[in-house]
Amino acid sequence: MPGFIFQHVVQPRYAETDQGGRIHHSAYVPWIEEARIGFLHQQGVAYAQVEAAGYFLIVRHIELRYRRPIQFGSAVSIETRIEKQGHASLTFAYTLSQQDVLCAEAHTELACVDRQGKPTVLPENLKSALAKLS
Amino acid sequence: MPGFIFQHVVQPRYAETDQGGRIHHSAYVPWIEEARIGFLHQQGVAYAQVEAAGYFLIVRHIELRYRRPIQFGSAVSIETRIEKQGHASLTFAYTLSQQDVLCAEAHTELACVDRQGKPTVLPENLKSALAKLS
Amino acid sequence: MPGFIFQHVVQPRYAETDQGGRIHHSAYVPWIEEARIGFLHQQGVAYAQVEAAGYFLIVRHIELRYRRPIQFGSAVSIETRIEKQGHASLTFAYTLSQQDVLCAEAHTELACVDRQGKPTVLPENLKSALAKLS
Amino acid sequence: MPGFIFQHVVQPRYAETDQGGRIHHSAYVPWIEEARIGFLHQQGVAYAQVEAAGYFLIVRHIELRYRRPIQFGSAVSIETRIEKQGHASLTFAYTLSQQDVLCAEAHTELACVDRQGKPTVLPENLKSALAKLS
Numbered sequence A, B, C, D: 001m002p003g004f005i006f007q008h009v010v011q012p013r014y015a016e017t018d019q020g021g022r023i024h025h026s027a028y029v030p031w032i033e034e035a036r037i038g039f040l041h042q043q044g045v046a047y048a049q050v051e052a053a054g055y056f057l058i059v060r061h062i063e064l065r066y067r068r069p070i071q072f073g074s075a076v077s078i079e080t081r082i083e084k085q086g087h088a089s090l091t092f093a094y095t096l097s098q099q100d101v102l103c104a105e106a107h108t109e110l111a112c113v114d115r116q117g118k119p120t121v122l123p124e125n126l127k128s129a130l131a132k133l134s
Helices: A025-042 A047-052 A124-133 B025-042 B047-052 B124-133 C025-042 C047-052 C124-131 D025-042 D047-052 D124-133
Strands: A006-010 A056-066 A076-085 A089-098 A101-113 B006-010 B056-066 B076-085 B089-098 B101-113 C006-010 C056-066 C076-085 C089-098 C101-113 D006-010 D056-066 D076-085 D089-098 D101-113
Touching: A006 A025, A025 A047, A025 A056, A025 A076, A025 A089, A025 A101, A025 D025, A025 D056, A047 A056, A056 D025, A076 A101, A076 A124, B006 B025, B025 B047, B025 B056, B025 B076, B025 B089, B025 B101, B025 C025, B025 C056, B047 B056, B056 C025, B076 B101, B076 B124, C006 C025, C025 C047, C025 C056, C025 C076, C025 C089, C025 C101, C047 C056, C076 C101, D006 D025, D025 D047, D025 D056, D025 D076, D025 D089, D025 D101, D047 D056, D076 D101, D076 D124
Parallel strands: none
Antiparallel strands: A006 A076, A056 A101, A056 D056, A076 A089, A089 A101, B006 B076, B056 B101, B056 C056, B076 B089, B089 B101, C006 C076, C056 C101, C076 C089, C089 C101, D006 D076, D056 D101, D076 D089, D089 D101
16 A cells, blocks of 8 residues: 555646745645545545545645745646555645656545544445555 | 615735736635625624525626736725525625725626525525615 | 637536535636636647736636536536637636536636736737637 | 734635535635734734735645534634744744634744745844744
8 A cells, every 4th residue: 555656637727826926835735635536536436425425534634844836837746645544544645746846745634524523434445445555 | 775785804815816916816706705695694694594594595697897906915895785686586796995996896696596406585584684774 | 719619627626615515606717717728728828928928818807607506526628719809808708517517607808918917919929829720 | 922822813704615514624724824914914014015025934834733623604713823933934823713612723834035935034024023022
């Protein structure tokens, strides 16, 4: 599992720039969400169906380190991997690069909860999909 | 009713600026939503409770005319009024000003739908609150 | 020119959903901006370079008609075409569909301005790129 | 300085909800930016003027811990304080509460850079404003 890395590409939106002339730091948060949803999708786990089945992967902790500004006008490559898997939690790590230069690193810890928001073990199809990665 | 105008103030966020040095035009859309929710709230209608009762006021049509740029660093005044009231719809008009200069005008047409998305008449408490304005 | 249509695909982000269970109507605004920037890019006009050359295409008017909700979990196709070309302005029209169902239509009127915000004629490379479409 | 706490109130926007029925975790990032800009403003430092003078406080690191969901429909109180002050950096800490329940904690480390993005010491007016807090 630690070896598997999902590659995702985001084209920064003009709406995501700020008047400092860079992509605003808040824009990275939906980007890495898109990347981890893409990661799961590639493993055969559609997040819309996870929710339809009554499971929600909610963010408990997020950390981003911004190393170099990201500019509008060229693509951003996001590499996503699973850093840690618990019974009811999942930690993803990400690197964000633009033109082969590392711009940011991120980590998100997700908890699996049910419709009432109560922690619950990861759904079976997600567990078996992740098991195939190791 | 046409006479009643709700005053709402928004402080532009840095995250809402763009690299052209202005507030990005997309930011106005959540602002006017905030203004109309404030309008309803002042009439005693909490939108969270409208939804809890099974009604959703969804946007069917939106139009914005941008006259002058809005800058980060000073407040925006939004004046909101009801332009038209139907059995199952409501049209709001807005003006957005910064430092007493008109910057934009907007109109939103909302449809009232139920949980299944089916058009339905406006809830009674909303109708009676609006009746008091006329 | 009226015949040329640019196809763009957007994957709705979870961050763009709302508690009504649909994509929030404000999310469409950055989407159609992304679509028209993609349109221009395909004609050889990179918007980052338009700005670097001192031109800004700013939105003067926007109109969106929402016909059916857009859901998280499947792609949105945006068809973009130029509706009208002026000396210093450009109007784009868009349709947004999900799973071959028309969900929304939009129009944006853009003005070309210089660094001081003064209206100015469209840059030459943009004009000649558009001329090739007709 | 460690004693001074700035109180800021944010009304969650409907646009910031997600289909899980809570405020999306990404929305907190512009909120805490708004809170720290409000903090500085209360000390007599307008961020628009900081930038006009050629200084940019850019986010180098951000961390958020989500403890309880934040709901649409009631205000969020953000308490902001300075955690650490360096020659060219500033760390803020935040707590976010709704109806007197702690919902999240956050930390942001900001670097002061010039127009070219080069690290530079904090501007004099900001340093003297912060000195008054201690």
